[in-house]
Amino acid sequence: MNFYLYLDKKTPIHRLDPRTKLFLLISSFIVATIQQHPIFALIVAMPIFAHGVLSGSLRNIRRIIGLLVAIGILAALLWSIQAKGVTPLFWKFQVEPLLYGISTGIKIDSMIVAGIIFLSTTKNEEVAIGLVKLGLPYSFSFAFCTALRLAPTIMGTARMVAQAQKSRGLDLQGGGLLSRMKKYIPLLVPIFLTTLRYTNQLSMALESKGFRAMEKRTFLLEARFKARDYWITLGLLLVLALVIFIRIKGYGEIEGLLL
Amino acid sequence: MAKALQVRNLSFQYKGTDKKVLNSFNFDVEKGELLAIMGPSGAGKTTLISTLNGLIPHLIDGKLEGEVIVDGWNTKEHETRDFATKVGMVFQDFETQLFSTNVALEVAFGPENLALSPGEILRRVRESLRSVGLEGFDEREPATLSGGEKQRLVIASVLAMESNLLCLDEPTSELDPMGKDDIFAIARRLKESKSITMIMVEHNIEEVLGADRIILLKGGKIIAMAPPKTILREVDLLRETGIRPIPITELFVRCRSKYLPLTLREGLESFRKEGWGIDEARYLSLIERDSLRASRYGRVLIEVRGLEYVYEGGLAALKGIDLQIREGEFVAIVGQNGSGKTTLIKHFNGLLVPTKGEVRIEGVDVRQTDILQLAGKIGFVFQNPDHQIFAEKVIDEVSFGPRNFGFPEKGIAERVDRALAAVDLLDSTEADPFSLTKAERQRLAVASVLASAPKVIVLDEPTTGMDYQESIKMMELVQELNKRGHTIVMVTHTMWVVSHYAHRVIVMKDGKMIRDGKTRQILSDLDGLREASLKPQQMVEFGRALGDFAFLSLEECRKCLVP
Numbered sequence: 001m002n003f004y005l006y007l008d009k010k011t012p013i014h015r016l017d018p019r020t021k022l023f024l025l026i027s028s029f030i031v032a033t034i035q036q037h038p039i040f041a042l043i044v045a046m047p048i049f050a051h052g053v054l055s056g057s058l059r060n061i062r063r064i065i066g067l068l069v070a071i072g073i074l075a076a077l078l079w080s081i082q083a084k085g086v087t088p089l090f091w092k093f094q095v096e097p098l099l100y101g102i103s104t105g106i107k108i109d110s111m112i113v114a115g116i117i118f119l120s121t122t123k124n125e126e127v128a129i130g131l132v133k134l135g136l137p138y139s140f141s142f143a144f145c146t147a148l149r150l151a152p153t154i155m156g157t158a159r160m161v162a163q164a165q166k167s168r169g170l171d172l173q174g175g176g177l178l179s180r181m182k183k184y185i186p187l188l189v190p191i192f193l194t195t196l197r198y199t200n201q202l203s204m205a206l207e208s209k210g211f212r213a214m215e216k217r218t219f220l221l222e223a224r225f226k227a228r229d230y231w232i233t234l235g236l237l238l239v240l241a242l243v244i245f246i247r248i249k250g251y252g253e254i255e256g257l258l259l
Numbered sequence: 260m261a262k263a264l265q266v267r268n269l270s271f272q273y274k275g276t277d278k279k280v281l282n283s284f285n286f287d288v289e290k291g292e293l294l295a296i297m298g299p300s301g302a303g304k305t306t307l308i309s310t311l312n313g314l315i316p317h318l319i320d321g322k323l324e325g326e327v328i329v330d331g332w333n334t335k336e337h338e339t340r341d342f343a344t345k346v347g348m349v350f351q352d353f354e355t356q357l358f359s360t361n362v363a364l365e366v367a368f369g370p371e372n373l374a375l376s377p378g379e380i381l382r383r384v385r386e387s388l389r390s391v392g393l394e395g396f397d398e399r400e401p402a403t404l405s406g407g408e409k410q411r412l413v414i415a416s417v418l419a420m421e422s423n424l425l426c427l428d429e430p431t432s433e434l435d436p437m438g439k440d441d442i443f444a445i446a447r448r449l450k451e452s453k454s455i456t457m458i459m460v461e462h463n464i465e466e467v468l469g470a471d472r473i474i475l476l477k478g479g480k481i482i483a484m485a486p487p488k489t490i491l492r493e494v495d496l497l498r499e500t501g502i503r504p505i506p507i508t509e510l511f512v513r514c515r516s517k518y519l520p521l522t523l524r525e526g527l528e529s530f531r532k533e534g535w536g537i538d539e540a541r542y543l544s545l546i547e548r549d550s551l552r553a554s555r556y557g558r559v560l561i562e563v564r565g566l567e568y569v570y571e572g573g574l575a576a577l578k579g580i581d582l583q584i585r586e587g588e589f590v591a592i593v594g595q596n597g598s599g600k601t602t603l604i605k606h607f608n609g610l611l612v613p614t615k616g617e618v619r620i621e622g623v624d625v626r627q628t629d630i631l632q633l634a635g636k637i638g639f640v641f642q643n644p645d646h647q648i649f650a651e652k653v654i655d656e657v658s659f660g661p662r663n664f665g666f667p668e669k670g671i672a673e674r675v676d677r678a679l680a681a682v683d684l685l686d687s688t689e690a691d692p693f694s695l696t697k698a699e700r701q702r703l704a705v706a707s708v709l710a711s712a713p714k715v716i717v718l719d720e721p722t723t724g725m726d727y728q729e730s731i732k733m734m735e736l737v738q739e740l741n742k743r744g745h746t747i748v749m750v751t752h753t754m755w756v757v758s759h760y761a762h763r764v765i766v767m768k769d770g771k772m773i774r775d776g777k778t779r780q781i782l783s784d785l786d787g788l789r790e791a792s793l794k795p796q797q798m799v800e801f802g803r804a805l806g807d808f809a810f811l812s813l814e815e816c817r818k819c820l821v822p
Contacts, residue, residue, distance in 0.1 A: 006360055008398055123360045149358055152402075157646070163610050164647035166630050167639040168707060169663030186659065189649035193693075197645075201355035204314055209420065210343030210372040220367040220380045 004152045005060050005119040012228070013055035013121050018130030020229040021122050024051070027236045028114035031243050035252035038103040044243075045110045052113060057120035061113055068112060072105035079104040086256040096257040103254070124149055129223045138217060146202075154195055161190045263424050263456040264288040264311065268325035271306060271315060280306045282479045283325070290423070291454040293446070295467040295487075298476035299501025299726045300696060304460045305351075307476070308428045311458070312346035313339040329424060343369065347417035349427040353409040356416070362388070362404075363397035365412055369420045387415040391445055406596050407438025414445060425449070427459045431466075432724055435596045435752045437792040439463070462726060464491065464505055468521065475500050492519045501726030503755065506797045510813040514820065523797060527804055533822070541819040542808050549777055552762060557586030560715055560746055561607055565616030568602055576602040578770040579616070586714070589738075589747045591757040591778070594767035594791050600750045603767070604717050607748065608637040621714075635664050638708035642720040644700040647707075648692045653684060656692050656703060660711045671710075678709040682736055698729035705736065715746040722753055734760050758782055758796045758811045766791045783809035 013021070028051070031044050052061055061068075078101070085096025122130075124145040131141035165186045172183055246252060269284040280303045288294050296304050309315045313334040316323045327334040330345050350356055359365035366387050370380040388394055391411040396404075401412060410430055417425065427446070431439040443466050449455045450469075461467055473490045475483040477500050483490055491497070494504040494512040504512075507526035511519050518529035561584040568577040576599045584590055592600045605611040606618045609630040618625045620636055641647060650656040657675045666674065679685045682702040687695065692703055701721065708716060721737065722730040730753070738760055741747045751757060757764060757778065764781040766774035766788075774787040781787060782799050798816055802808030810816040 004360075004400065004402060006400075008361070008400070123364070125360060125364050146358060149360075153354075160641070160643075161646045163605075164639075164641045167608055167610065167634055167641070168647065168660040169631055169634050169711070170659075171631060171663065186647075186649045190646050194645055198355050201350065201352060202358065204309075204318060205348070205350060205356040207318060207339045208312055208314065208343060208346075208348040209369040209416065210340045213338075213340040213343055213372050214374040216374055217371050218374050218377065218380065219371055220364065220377055220384070222377065 004149075005116065006123055007056060007059065007120045009056045009121075011054060011056045011121070013051070013117075015228075016121075016232065017223050017225050017229045018122055018126040019133060019223070019225070020232055021118060021126075022130050022134075023233060023236060025114055025118040027240055028117075029111055030240060032107050032110035032114065034243055034247050036100065036103060036254050036257070037252045038099050038106060040252040041103045041106040041110070045106055045113075048110050048114055048117075052117050055117055055121045057117045060116050060120045064112075064116070068109050071112070072109045074105075075108050076101035076105035082259070084258040085254075086258075096254050099254050100257055119148075123221075125219075125221055126223065129219050129221060132219075133223055139212065142211075150195075150199075153198065154191065157194045157198075158187070158191050161187055161194070164190075261290060262287050262328075263290045263292065263330060264458075265326070265328040266310075267328070269307075269310060269327060270322075270324040271310060272322045273306075274320040274322075276321075278479075280479050281310070284481055286474065286481070286484060288424075288456060288458065290456055291450070292472065293450050293457045293459070293470045295470040295473045296458065296460045296476065297462070297464075297467065297473055297500065297502055300698060300724075300729060302476040302500070303479045304476055305428055308348075308426050308458070308460060310334065311424070311426055312342040312348055313337060314348075340372075343420050343422070344373065345422050345424060347420055347422045347425040349410075349413055349417055349425070349430050351429040351432055353406070353413045353433070356413045357401040357409060360400060361397065362393060362399050362401060362412055365401055366416045366419045369416060373420070383419040383421065387418040390418055390449065391415045392441070405438065407434050407441050410434060410438065410442060411445065414442070418449075424456045424458070427457070429460050429462065432462065435792075436754070436794050437595055439466070443469075462502065464497070464502055467491075475502075488521065491521055498727070501728045503727040506755075506813045507801060510798075510801075510816055513813070513817060514822065523800055523804070526801055530805070536821045537802075537805055537808060537819050538821050539806075545815060545819070546779070549762075549779060553777065556588055559583045560586050560621055561748075562619040562622075563603075563606070563616070564619075566603075566606065566613050566618060567615040568599075568606070568611060569614045576770050580772055582765065582772065582775065584715075584746060584748060586746055587741070587744065589741045589760065589762040590749070590765060591761035591763070592748065592750045592765045592767060593752070593754070593757060593793060598767040598791070599770040600767050601719055602770075604639075604719065604748060604750055607633075607715070607717055608639050609633045610639075631664070634660075634713070635711060636714050638711060638713035638716045640701075640704050640708050640716065640718045640721060642723055644697075644704040647704060648700060651691060652688070653679070653690050653692055653695075653703060654688045657707045657710050660707055664711055666711070674710045674712065675706075678706040681709055681740070682706040683732070698725045698733065701725070702733065702736065705733075709740070713745070715748060716740060718747070718749045718751075720751055721749060722751065722756055730756065754782075754794060754796055758799070766793070779809045779811060782811065 028048050035041060052058060080097040080101030083097035083100045085094035087095040089095050089098065128141040128145045132138050170186055266284050266286050269281055270279050271281040272279045296307065298304055309319060310327050311329065317339050332345060357365060359368060363384050366384045367380050370383050391414050393411055393415060401409060404412060431442050446457060447469060450457060467473060468487050470487055472484060473487055474481055483496065491505055492508060494509045497504045505521060507520050507523060511529055516529055516533055518532050520526040520529045563580050563582045566577055566580040569575045580603060594600055606613060609625045612626060620633060648656060654675055657678055658671050661671045661674050679688060682705050684702060684706060692700060695703060722733055725733060734756055737747055761778045764778050765772055766781060768791045773790060774781050774784060782796055785795055788795055798810040798813055802810040
């Protein structure tokens with residue numbers, strides 16, 4: 001079972017400079033969250049989805065489609081309960097909070113999808129180079145990427161530990177909140193200790209391969225801004241300006257919504 | 260000639276402990292030499308390796324005395340990272356040494372740290388991958404490689420630093436037989452073609468025949484240092500230091516021969532020189548004993564019919580398995596990594612549910628029951644005890660299972676005592692499980708399964724990472740459980756364990772069972788073994804060369820031998 005998301009493809013998105021991909025991710029977040037109305041949220045979700053198609057990331061998005069639907073519905077419910085509106089729909093429901101909830105569900109899903117696309121198209125090492133080129137120290141960039149890398153490893157360990165404890169009769173279902181929490185100790189202790197041992201050995205392996213031996217290091221992968229990176233960055237800046245302009249002008253709000 | 264390594268009065272004591280792990284070591288290593296370090300668990304092998312590039316004292320705390328000088332550099336005066344161009348380190352657990360997203364970048368990591376130009380980095384990546392036979396793997400993700408390929412990748416990533424001294428700490432202990440062979444072939448090639456100095460910690464004796472010298476460690480002391488030809492004939496010394504002697508050598512030592520062979524061919528020669536023979540009647544009695552044992556098995560406990568299993572993502576791991584296991588059997592399942600062994604046994608206690616076909620335990624379809632009910636009947640001992648140990652006391656660890664299965668509290672203490680007595684841990688009842696050795700933790704894992712008194716005990720690689728004495732202790736325990744009526748199903752790569760203890764062997768390849776029969780029959784079926792890339796046992800080969808005999812151990816051969 002592989003929990004690592006990167007898909008080794010040669011799409012135009014994969015070939016972009018990691019900084020451009022980072023900017024694409026951040027822009028997706030801004031664009032996805034800035035408007036209030038579900039129509040706008042849907043309009044914005046479409047280019048994000050198109051980005052997913054273009055970058056060949058659909059396989060990973062499909063893997064979590066159930067999760068996306070669940071999060072979408074849950075978010076819609078949670079956020080519509082919190083808000084108040086003016087137009088009654090039926091029983092205790094009103095139009096505006098419902099619209100607001102749906103819009104929030106779409107926004108959260110859009111952000112998750114944008115994140116998945118980023119991880120599907122960008123190698124960890126590229127993220128590190130991107131961060132270094134943006135002026136962050138290499139140690140920090142490397143730690144950040146190793147953390148990304150560690151997540152699948154920990155999940156693999158968790159799966160093995162769960163199988164071992166289930167075989168010894170651990171039943172996580174049933175019982176009150178407190179007894180349930182207690183039941184997780186046989187899972188958490190081995191996972192934690194295995195991970196600790198892993199990171200300890202990893203640090204020795206890194207040190208033995210000359211990690212931080214030089215003031216500056218080089219990279220095999222090259223990260224250079226090419227014409228397409230400039231064009232895309234420019235395009236994204238224009239889109240952001242447009243979206244912010246529309247927002248300031250007051251479009252995209254749900255009228256009568258009280259938060 | 261200049262020395263590659265000088266060790267002078269080296270002693271080391273870990274912080275917070277009161278015993279020296281290394282006790283005044285003195286030795287030199289010449290350039291181009293292949294040095295093997297052997298010894299039982301806890302002898303100080305890994306500690307010694309860790310002093311060679313300054314991990315001790317710079318990363319690991321403790322009290323270091325004496326000097327380690329690598330190519331003129333004292334490890335006290337330079338940081339570990341600065342030793343990266345002088346000493347290459349390959350650790351036992353390859354998983355913790357791979358962190359990049361593809362093979363090429365993994366190898367590039369070291370040279371990048373040296374701030375080499377991209378052109379030079381690429382050259383080193385190419386050359387290192389070629390040295391370990393991984394050309395064309397550049398874009399592969401390390402997680403998708405087999406165990407043997409992963410360890411080869413680790414070696415390549417270390418070779419890329421172009422250091423002259425390469426240290427390998429039990430590089431093959433987690434690999435299947437084919438993976439092991441690949442690593443040793445690489446080591447031999449590197450020694451011949453690049454005159455790299457190599458220091459290798461190794462348990463496996465056949466593999467150190469090619470070394471220039473062997474250092475034997477025990478209890479933190481060097482107890483012998485000599486060429487293999489001398490040391491490998493010291494059978495008793497080897498046994499004392501947790502090493503399995505070469506069977507053919509041990510046979511001739513036990514029979515008090517003056518011609519001590521190291522290889523099969525030398526063995527046959529010595530046999531002729533001694534003018535010995537084999538008593539066929541005695542051999543036939545061995546075969547009769549096998550048949551008698553098989554006739555005593557009870558009813559069918561595990562029945563598998565047309566079992567197929569496809570992993571999420573479409574990988575077909577099992578392709579039509581049919582088998583029955585009866586009460587009282589001792590079954591070994593062998594085959595390369597990825598052949599489906601572990602997937603198969605995970606069906607026996609309901610961890611996996613068949614994609615197609617059925618698995619019945621005592622006649623009940625596993626689909627109609629759940630893991631909790633099955634776990635009372637089938638005890639499962641996983642490969643790595645550290646994936647399950649969590650309690651603060653040994654006694655709590657062992658009573659975890661019985662409590663979960665709802666056994667009456669009154670009987671639990673007795674069950675726990677009996678289980679701990681069986682694994683020889685009764686003295687450690689109140690101890691912290693994490694203070695035990697790896698072998699003890701593995702026996703603790705067996706005890707925690709045993710306490711629920713399951714009919715069948717399934718073990719996944721029960722002797723991985725153990726030395727010879729520990730392995731024997733573990734397997735004698737399993738054998739004793741079998742004699743007391745537990746049915747044993749065991750997955751293993753260790754062929755001598757199969758040969759000495761199993762009654763029946765199932766050979767797997769690519770998700771299929773390609774052989775299933777009595778141990779004697781399967782281990783002497785050389786075609787079948789070859790098909791599954793398994794190596795024949797030396798005593799079997801010896802018997803075959805002398806006639807149509809298949810000896811499963813040197814004791815069997817000794818019984819049939821007429822001087």
